[in-house]
Amino acid sequence: MELRINGLARRIEADPDMPLLWLLRDVLGLTGTKYGCGVAACGACMVHVDGQAVLACQTLIGDIEGEITTIEGLGTPDAPHPVQAAWIEQQVAQCGYCQSGQIMAAAALLAQNPDPSDDEIDAAMQGNLCRCATYPRIRAAIRSAALRLEAG
Amino acid sequence: MARGFSPGRPRRGGLARAGRIARRSLLIGSAAVAGGVAFGVWRYTRPLPDPFADDAEAIALTPYVVIDAEGITLIAPRADKGQGSRWVQAALIAEELDIDPASARIEAGPVSRAYYNRALLAENLPFLPTDQGWLARNARAASDIPARLLGLQMTGGSSTVPDGFRKLREAGAVARETLKEAAALREGLDRAALGTEDGHVILPGGRRIPYTELAPDAARIEPVTTIVLRDPAQWRHLGKPMLRGDIIAKSTGTQAFGIDLRLPDMLYATVRAAPEGGRAGLIDDSAARAMPGVHSVTVIEGGVAVLAETTWHAFRAAEALVLDLTGPPGRPADSAAIWQALSDSLDARGHDSRNRNDGDVEAALGAGDGVIEAEYRVPFLAHAPMEPLNATVLVTDRACHIWAGTQIPDFVVTQTARLTGLPETAIRLDNQMIGGSFGRRLELDFILQAVRVAQSVPGRPVKMTWTREEDFAQSRPRPAQIARARGRMGAAGIEALDLTIASPSVMSSWFGRVWLNPPGPDISIVAGAWDQPFAIPHFRVTGKRAPDLAPVSSWRSVGASSTGFYLGSFMDEMFESAGIDPFDGLLRACNDDVSRAVIDEARRLCDWRGRQPGPGRGRGVAFCLSFGVPCAEVVEVEDTPDGLRITEAWAVADIGTVLDPVNAQAQLSGGMLFGLGHAMNCQITYADHRPEQQNFYDHDGMRLPQCPRVTTRLLENGPVRGLGEPGLPPAAAALANAIRAATGQRLRQMPFADQIRFA
């Protein structure tokens, strides 16, 4: 099987029933995508498939058609994506464990809806749990990222 | 550890001479380390083990600064669970050392009993936190003696900042002055003529010598201990907005947590275990063993482990195990029996503690007239840190290497030695960045389990990860409690207040799991109640110890997480009964100036008197002093057609000196929201000895749509304190009081969602 991940075509030898989460983490070593619940209840495992936010713990690798982007492919410490830059500016992270998923959810939201309302932000982000409750800064960072993206 | 020293490797070079240098009872020393120098402090002449030496006779030095040819390493020994403590520890050292904290390497340091935590024990003494009298001060000062005997290198109780505030800056200052002295000797100049800047000694002509170049010389001279700490007005980093050192990594998926560790030849494992103290029987593992990717199934004490090629293979096979997991004898099996036991304990004679007994409560509440009474209940709550608990272990016949995030590194080493039969010197622990704890990593269970699993495959590293379901099954929750309050208002405010709390003991449960048995009452049952700065003529707080009901543990803000709810709610009920504004009532009752300023600022911040909430809205206020930090919070709610919504929340706390303002605001806000989310939505209930909640779909805390607008304020009038926990205790009461104001409904039992619909 072949999968496109972060712009690279990769030959995969793995059980097609394996959820993408574990392929990324345990086979490919892309550990920025996190395991939090395994049952679609936390959003820590969120990645993009063709730009859509997808829960990697619920996506079997045999079912994937499309280009996968993980947090590592979104941006890097030297060249952060505008959403990541906003997350840094607002110092959102506490323990930080949920933040890959939060950032992927926010980036997918803003790609589709550059100027979301409060309700649209609530709806897009409610699947992403943060036990440290960094929500006020998540909201501020989404607003700031929207401005950055608009400014191009 | 980087830069030529590692915690597992014996250090060469003693800590010579250091023992003779005393300033008051504080000793400061330096030690030669490979190609450089280590600086540290300690306070007692009786030696603790030197963390950098295998030689047990060596004098104890607690190193905080290590400089060698490659650069500067700052040692931040208290665990970072996401509260930013590693960064603030480094910033304290860096400020006096005169370096940019961002330029240094920050390490957790080796496990050592020399890093004992004095502040944590000080909080458990029977003196009011606002009491600065000589007896209280001396008792707090002496509290490092038991801490030292227990050798607690422990993170908890918001103690990192108070414990390190002087110690870490002194270490930085001694290092700076000694480096200057080394430069002065080399150049034939007077030390007073030299300056420092950004990791360099500056000579009068402007020439700059890097610290790294001076380190070998500094190791050879007597450390300079006549230091004067800088006036906070001159701080260059502390107190200013700083970009916390881990923010970029945590925003780009590049921060490695314990769960992300990968080692060559590593096996992945998971465990399913019996309830704590119970028994695990393996009935059938044939299906699991037959699954692809499975390496082995192994029975360990209290549970069964699957070892496999990936975590997924291990999880999948673990589900296929047929097990018989039985609860421990002696504990009640379900919630109904637990509540009954708590109720019986509340009514039983005798008590565990009565630290507060002002006036004569019995006489003041004797005649029934005007006495109001209420009963409150709080449920068990799980920590459920976002990063599922995990540990990676490599066992060989001569050593055991552990990679895990823990708040109690010292216990991990001693208990692993006990379990494996290896000497403590053969146990190496690399503490990992922690994806949340809330107190859960004060427990050893998951680490010792991983050691047992690794013992089945000597020579191969094993990463043991719990499923989220196992994390809930192995909850070490905060205790469920019942509290009864009685009181009477007088002409001048609260005349009498009597609070009785029945609770299982966190102290005996936790210490029991590390095979210790502390004597005396469990102060954590009444913390946040007996110690409040209230001058109430007749004021009594009684703790009653329930039997062992579940394996309870310290949950963020510990006892105050519940007592803050009782007192904050009941005082509001009393004020309401007398028609007194709750802010007026609180200010009248409060006899501590630092706390009064906090309450006053909360009233101003939310514009309590100016802006009145509209129809269908209500506001509530509550106050709690915990971990030495007075904190007042106001919550506003709105009754909407979709249900009740928290629209806004304000929090004010006094932490003496704000060291890291950006992070402190986040801690205060995070503590309050953690308190609100759990008060609304969460509980752990028991059936058949096991928690009934299984995953985040039935115990999550708060999600973004429920999060109100938050405003925080930090004051700096009291002694320096940490803020990981004090934001939590007032939250639930402020919410309950707001709900009462908006709807007329008085909620006395958590979770509130059982009784009211939230939007």
Ligand code: FES
């Ligand atoms: S791990 Fe996928 S949603 Fe929680």
Ligand code: FES
């Ligand atoms: S930052 Fe800790 S869970 Fe979100």
